[in-house]
Amino acid sequence: MTKHAIGIFDSGIGGLSIWKEIIQVLPYQETIYLADSKNAPYGQKSKKEIIALCKKNTEYLLEKGCTIIVVACNTATTNAIQVLRDSYDIPFIGIEPAIKPAAFKTETNTIGILATKGTLNSRLFAETSKKYMDGIHVIEQIGEGLVPLIESGEITSDKTTALLKKYIRPMILKNIDCLVLGCTHYPFLIPQIKKITGESVQIIDSGLAVAKQTKTILNQQGLLDQDAPIQHLIISNGTLKPLKEVVHGIANTQIIQNDF
Numbered sequence: 001m002t003k004h005a006i007g008i009f010d011s012g013i014g015g016l017s018i019w020k021e022i023i024q025v026l027p028y029q030e031t032i033y034l035a036d037s038k039n040a041p042y043g044q045k046s047k048k049e050i051i052a053l054c055k056k057n058t059e060y061l062l063e064k065g066c067t068i069i070v071v072a073c074n075t076a077t078t079n080a081i082q083v084l085r086d087s088y089d090i091p092f093i094g095i096e097p098a099i100k101p102a103a104f105k106t107e108t109n110t111i112g113i114l115a116t117k118g119t120l121n122s123r124l125f126a127e128t129s130k131k132y133m134d135g136i137h138v139i140e141q142i143g144e145g146l147v148p149l150i151e152s153g154e155i156t157s158d159k160t161t162a163l164l165k166k167y168i169r170p171m172i173l174k175n176i177d178c179l180v181l182g183c184t185h186y187p188f189l190i191p192q193i194k195k196i197t198g199e200s201v202q203i204i205d206s207g208l209a210v211a212k213q214t215k216t217i218l219n220q221q222g223l224l225d226q227d228a229p230i231q232h233l234i235i236s237n238g239t240l241k242p243l244k245e246v247v248h249g250i251a252n253t254q255i256i257q258n259d260f
Contacts, residue, residue, distance in 0.1 A: 004030070004068075004223045004224070005029070005030040005031060005064070005065060005067065006022065006030070006031045006066065006068055006070060006214065007032050007058075007064065007068065007070070008031060008070040009034035009035075009054075009057040009058075009073070009076075010036065010072040010076070010184055011036050011039055011041055011073055012036065012041070012238065012242075013035055013037070013150065013188075014072070014147065014150065014184035014186075015033065015035075015072025015073060015184045016033065016243070017184050017185070017187040017188060017205070018095065018207050018211070019033050019072065020207070021207040021208050022211045023250070024211065025212060025214070026214065026218070026224075028228045028230060029225050030232065030233075031233070032061060032232075032233045032235065033233070033234045033235070034235055034260070035234065035235065035236035035237070035243060037236055037237060037238025038259075039053055040151050040238075041147035041151075041185075042073060042075040042116070042118055043116025043117050043119060043147065044116075044117060044118070050075060050080050051080045053076075054071065054079075054080040055084070055087065056260075057260075058084055058087075058088060064233075066090075067090065067221075067223050068090065068091045068092075068093070068221070069084075069092050070092075070093045070095075071084070071093065071094050072095055073184055074096065074116065074119040074184060074206075075116050075118035077095045077096060078122035078123075078124040079122050093214050093217060096206065097115055097180050097206070098180050098181075098206045099128050099129060100132050101204055102180045105177075105178055105202055105204070106177055109135065110137040110175045110176045110177065111136060111137075111176055111177070111180060112139045112140075112171035112178070112179045112201075113141065113182050114167060114180070114181055115140070115141075115143065115182025116183050119182050120142060120182070137174075139176060141168075143163075145163055146160065146163060146164075146183075146189070149163070150189070151185075152242070153241060153242045153245060156192065160189065160192065164193060164196055168193065168196050168197060169196065176201060177200065178204055179201050179203050179204065184205075187205045187207060188246070190205075231252050231254065232254070233256070234254065235256055235257075235258050236255070236256075236257055236258075237258060237260055238257075240255055240257055
């Protein structure tokens with residue numbers, strides 16, 4: 001890998017939704033993606049456990065030579081990002097539910113947030129909500145069971161569809177016009193979600209904003225590569241089949257299994 005490789009990690013394949021945006025915005029930057037599928041989902045773990053896993057992932061990526069790290073997990077960001085920034089001398093880009101754009105876009109003043117328990121219960125999420133949600137009715141919904149289904153490749157299964165209907169239809173009845181996806185796994189479900197919401201609800205996630213922020217930080221740090229040959233490396237400690245399905249057809253991408 002080049003000396004300016006971007007490290008990215010998540011509790012499984014979810015962060016690949018962020019990774020795809022990053023490699024579009026930064027076509028000459030190499031990436032190392034860490035899929036901690038063995039410990040997915042992070043949203044059901046304690047804050048202490050999440051911090052320990054994030055430190056383990058960070059140190060693995062630093063050993064691989066990464067010069068910037070994207071924490072491509074909402075739960076990890078909201079629970080551990082400040083600890084990581086305090087502990088390591090490297091830029092970190094975090095992921096937060098896209099509350100701010102939803103607050104600006106809503107016309108009914110009612111938005112839905114579909115996220116993990118770990119994200120919705122975090123201090124950072126509470127602070128962000130308080131900052132932008134004055135006068136806006138927020139309907140929070142834990143997406144229990146969705147991450148394991150996505151991890152097992154059941155993105156379009158009847159089980160997944162049934163859970164999405166269970167979680168989203170009550171929000172629609174309460175007149176939401178924006179649905180914030182507060183987990184990086186959930187963008188893989190957007191086609192399914194749109195069938196439930198129709199065109200009256202805007203679906204909002206953080207992927208493109210994170211990719212643009214990563215480019216800005218790289219440029220500020222003098223770490224931006226131009227016109228360089230690239231290689232993307234994806235490392236998983238779980239099954240490789242879902243990863244291969246998600247990245248199928250993307251050039252210069254190697255997928256390996258390693259029990260990190």
